[in-house]
Amino acid sequence: AAGVIQSPRHLMKEKRETATLKCYPIPRHDTVYWYQQGPGQDPQFLISFYEKMQSDKGSIPDRFSAQQFSDYHSELNMSSLELGDSALYFCASSLGQSSYNEQFFGPGTRLTVL
Amino acid sequence: AQSVAQPEDQVNVAEGNPLTVKCTYSVSGNPYLFWYVQYPNRGLQFLLKYITGDNLVKGSYGFEAEFNKSQTSFHLKKPSALVSDSALYFCAVRDPISGAGSYQLTFGKGTKLSVIP
Numbered sequence: 001a002a003g004v005i006q007s008p009r010h011l012m013k014e015k016r017e018t019a020t021l022k023c024y025p026i027p028r029h030d031t032v033y034w035y036q037q038g039p040g041q042d043p044q045f046l047i048s049f050y051e052k053m054q055s056d057k058g059s060i061p062d063r064f065s066a067q068q069f070s071d072y073h074s075e076l077n078m079s080s081l082e083l084g085d086s087a088l089y090f091c092a093s094s095l096g097q098s099s100y101n102e103q104f105f106g107p108g109t110r111l112t113v114l
Numbered sequence: 115a116q117s118v119a120q121p122e123d124q125v126n127v128a129e130g131n132p133l134t135v136k137c138t139y140s141v142s143g144n145p146y147l148f149w150y151v152q153y154p155n156r157g158l159q160f161l162l163k164y165i166t167g168d169n170l171v172k173g174s175y176g177f178e179a180e181f182n183k184s185q186t187s188f189h190l191k192k193p194s195a196l197v198s199d200s201a202l203y204f205c206a207v208r209d210p211i212s213g214a215g216s217y218q219l220t221f222g223k224g225t226k227l228s229v230i231p
Contacts, residue, residue: 004157033218042204043158045218056217090157097217100146100165100208105158 002027004106006091012112013081021076021109025093031055032074033103034066035090043090049074050097081113116141116209120222127195128230135190135225137205146208147188148219149179153201161203164188175199195229202226 005024013019025032031050035043036059045058049068060066063081068074072093078085088110092103117140127133139145146165150158162173169181179190188205203226206219 031217035219042221042223043219045220048217050217058218092158100163102148102160102163103219104160105150107157 004091004093004104006089006106006109008109009107010110010112012114014114015081015083017081017113019078019081019111021078021089021091021111023074023076023091023093023106025072025074025091026095026104029093029095029104030072031094031097031101032068032072033092033094034060034074034076035092035105037088037090037108039087041087046076048097055097078111083113086111086113116145116207116220118205118207118220118222120203120205120225122225123223124226124228126228126230129197130194133192133195133199133227133229135203135205135227137188137190137222138186139188139205139207140186141207141209143209145188147179147181148206148208149173149177149188149190150204150206150221151201152204152224158204161190195227197229197231200227200229 007022033048034046037043046060048056052068066076088108090108092105094101094103119138148163149161164171164181172178205222
């Protein structure tokens with residue numbers, strides 16, 4: 001079965017640079033979520049989109065922005081990168097944004113800021 | 115605000131023995147509860163969920179979890195552990211009536227399960 005695709009899988013950037021992470025949800029899934037997992041930490045919710053509209057917002061820094069496109073894929077744009085942004089970034093998708101629908105996670109993008 | 119506690123950072127169990135990974139939660143309404151497993155350098159895999167109904171929920175790979183409303187717990191269990199079950203386990207909660215924030219998952223800190231051959 002098709003899963004959530006994230007690209008790139010690994011990304012290395014310098015401080016103050018920008019990065020763009022991409023997420024392709026499971027086919028027919030219309031809801032996308034972004035999470036950040038620091039080393040040894042639990043995933044922290046950043047932001048979510050349903051039908052191309054922002055549906056929920058968590059602890060996403062103002063330096064980050066995201067959007068969902070007409071084909072339901074999503075991009076997380078990160079600017080003025082800081083060392084503390086080094087983390088594993090997960091995208092998850094679900095069919096509908098109902099609270100009882102499980103989220104299916106992608107393999108993650110490991111971002112290293114030097 | 116919703117929260118999840120996993121009181122054990124690590125659980126060690128011998129292969130073939132039953133395992134339990136503990137989880138307690140705090141929400142303002144009735145919780146939606148989830149268990150995910152994470153293998154090294156991999157994404158989170160959904161194991162099972164409790165929404166309503168029978169308090170004992172069965173999931174993937176022989177895992178099950180019991181919802182206990184009075185104790186606000188949702189412990190993950192398996193009758194006979196396998197070495198391949200060794201991984202990081204996350205409990206997560208959603209509070210469906212909290213309005214904004216009701217769609218996100220709030221995770222516990224995770225419990226590392228080691229199954230010893």
